[in-house]
């Protein structure tokens with residue numbers, strides 16, 4: 001079934017792009033690319049593993065300040081926040097990019113410009129490109145003098161990756177429930193639109209027992225490692241629906257140590273990631289996984305009848321599943337922008353992005369890329385970013401922000 005943008009959005013976009021300052025800002029972003037690239041190269045070398053973003057956040061805040069944003073500050077968890085004041089009359093919007101990376105502190109970060117037009121280094125695309133794009137967008141607003149009705153919160157968020165669980169944007173939205181729309185820039189391809197949230201739970205389960213000698217204590221106690229293994233075997237048999245895509249993975253299994261190779265361990269830990277594009281399906285999966293854990297513990301206890309295996313489940317985070325309508329104005333808006341930019345837009349199915357929390361709270365939000373071609377994000381050896389098309393992410397973000405924020409007397413917000 002082909003996708004159709006409604007007449008209302010088409011007309012709104014034509015009106016928008018006919019405003020001379022808007023077109024000027026759009027063109028300016030391309031000319032300004034060297035400055036955005038400079039920001040990107042300065043930021044990428046400031047290491048920012050998830051939960052260790054403080055230094056990069058300070059640098060981002062410094063850039064916000066230098067560009068004249070108001071009320072620039074870091075919040076309690078180091079989200080870097082600055083406000084581009086509007087004229088009032090509409091609720092604020094957010095333009096954001098996550099600052100954290102999947103690479104640990106010891107990773108060598110040395111950007112190399114290749115003959116093929118790509119810069120290579122860990123984190124250059126995901127998501128230093130999105131973070132630098134924020135600066136390009138701010139400069140376009142300043143250059144053109146465009147003031148939206150809405151204030152724009154520019155936010156460099158923390159805790160997007162891994163067990164960060166989108167905690168940065170979640171924290172920001174908790175503090176700013178008045179936000180009316182969210183434009184997320186992340187280091188994937190321009191032309192791909194994320195308008196859904198893949199729900200996710202990641203947890204750690206530790207099984208406890210007494211522990212003892214592999215020979216001497218045999219038969220006197222249950223083995224927590226065996227209990228964990230029983231649980232894993234049961235989890236491995238769980239069948240999940242293909243639609244909505246629902247997945248699970250036991251991603252970590254840890255017990256014992258080399259010195260204790262002849263010991264019944266006192267504890268064993270597994271980690272599990274569960275995801276679904278449907279909340280109901282995620283809830284059902286979680287129930288089955290937790291039942292498997294319980295059964296693993298009970299069966300191991302019953303096998304020996306000597307002592308009880310206990311267990312504790314620690315949930316690192318829960319991200320809800322949800323979706324916007326494909327014809328939500330913000331989705332139609334970004335689709336139209338992409339087409340204007342010569343793209344053939346693609347909708348992502350689901351999506352673990354910072355747009356997840358706003359989407360699930362009923363706040364119009366999309367996540368768009370700031371690169372163009374596959375950037376091999378999360379690959380320390382291969383991550384790359386195409387310099388020649390780096391203006392496209394900030395251009396799309398700039399236009400979408402105006403579509404959402406409106407201009408007094410000239411342009412009505414589409415949301």
Ligand SMILES: [Zn+2]
Nearest residue numbers: 126127186187
């Ligand atoms: Zn990312």
